[in-house]
Amino acid sequence: MKKFFALLSAAVLGNVFAVEYDVKQLTLCEGAAVENGVLVLDGKKAYATIPGTEDVAIAAPGVTFSCAVKPKFDARKGKDGEIMDSYFSKKGAPFTLCRWAGILSARVMDAGTKKYHVERCWALPKAGEWTHLAFVFEPAIDKGNAWIQRIYVNGKLVHEKTAEGLSPAAGKGPVELGKGWGGPWMFTGEMADIVIERKALTAAEAAALSAKSRAGK
Numbered sequence: 001m002k003k004f005f006a007l008l009s010a011a012v013l014g015n016v017f018a019v020e021y022d023v024k025q026l027t028l029c030e031g032a033a034v035e036n037g038v039l040v041l042d043g044k045k046a047y048a049t050i051p052g053t054e055d056v057a058i059a060a061p062g063v064t065f066s067c068a069v070k071p072k073f074d075a076r077k078g079k080d081g082e083i084m085d086s087y088f089s090k091k092g093a094p095f096t097l098c099r100w101a102g103i104l105s106a107r108v109m110d111a112g113t114k115k116y117h118v119e120r121c122w123a124l125p126k127a128g129e130w131t132h133l134a135f136v137f138e139p140a141i142d143k144g145n146a147w148i149q150r151i152y153v154n155g156k157l158v159h160e161k162t163a164e165g166l167s168p169a170a171g172k173g174p175v176e177l178g179k180g181w182g183g184p185w186m187f188t189g190e191m192a193d194i195v196i197e198r199k200a201l202t203a204a205e206a207a208a209l210s211a212k213s214r215a216g217k
Contacts, residue, residue: 021050021194026177038214039177043072043085043188047179053196056175058095058108058137058147058168062200065097066134066152067177068213071189074127075102085187086180087133091173096180097135099124104159106135106149111169119149121159132193132215137168138200148200155210157203 023039026032030045039048056063065088089096094109103120110117125131132154140146140162147166151159175196178187193213201209210216 019196021196023048023192023194025051027051027174032178038070038190038192039194040190041178041187043186045186047186048177049174050177050194050196051174053175054173056090056196056198057170059170060139061198062136062138064134064136064195064197064199064201064206065175066132066193066195066197066201066206066209067191068130068132068193068215069125069187069189069191070130070214071099071125071127071187073188075099075124084180084185085189086176086178086185087187087191088135089176089180089185090171091176092169092171093180094169094171096185097133098180098185104133104151104153106137106151108137108147108149108163108166109169109171111167114169117163117166119151119159119161119163121151123151123153123158125153127189130192130213130215132210132213134201134206134209136200136206140164150200150206152203152206152210154215155207157206 023034026048032046032048033040086098096107106119107116134152136150138148146164148162
């Protein structure tokens with residue numbers, strides 16, 4: 001327990017306790033590195049995991065994943081591995097948050113069917129620039145097995161949709177950064193300001209995270 005809390009730095013946003021993960025305490029894999037306070041990934045094999053996040057899942061009362069990313073490349077449709085970049089994923093692939101060619105994509109596996117529900121938008125981070133991304137999953141209170149999914153880019157809501165009949169799979173293992181399902185899903189570039197909140201942040205809270213990130217400075 002002490003080891004887990006040693007990995008965290010707390011940021012208080014109004015009455016919300018947001019958990020920001022120190023990149024120096026990530027588990028670095030396959031050549032991943034930390035330079036100048038940011039996670040650096042080569043888009044080949046390098047990725048990182050967040051210790052103590054095995055219980056993080058798409059579940060009530062909701063969850064938020066956010067980070068600042070600085071891609072090395074813009075989306076290059078149909079050309080080599082740069083067609084896809086994964087930011088957050090979970091071992092066993094029950095969900096992934098990524099850039100797929102010309103879209104941002106949130107993919108959640110249904111526990112029953114083992115098929116993916118996909119949400120997408122066209123607001124992409126640009127190569128060489130810090131962009132703050134926040135992905136929010138929240139149960140729809142008035143509907144059973146329905147989830148509201150929101151995507152924020154630099155603190156602005158760019159996509160919102162409710163998916164009905166969805167029972168998200170939990171997945172095993174820690175949250176992974178930059179890996180996705182391997183191969184072409186590997187992220188090339190830098191990541192920082194990594195936050196996982198076990199609740200659905202509001203629009204104001206997502207904007208506050210963006211403002212305090214590298215993208216907002």
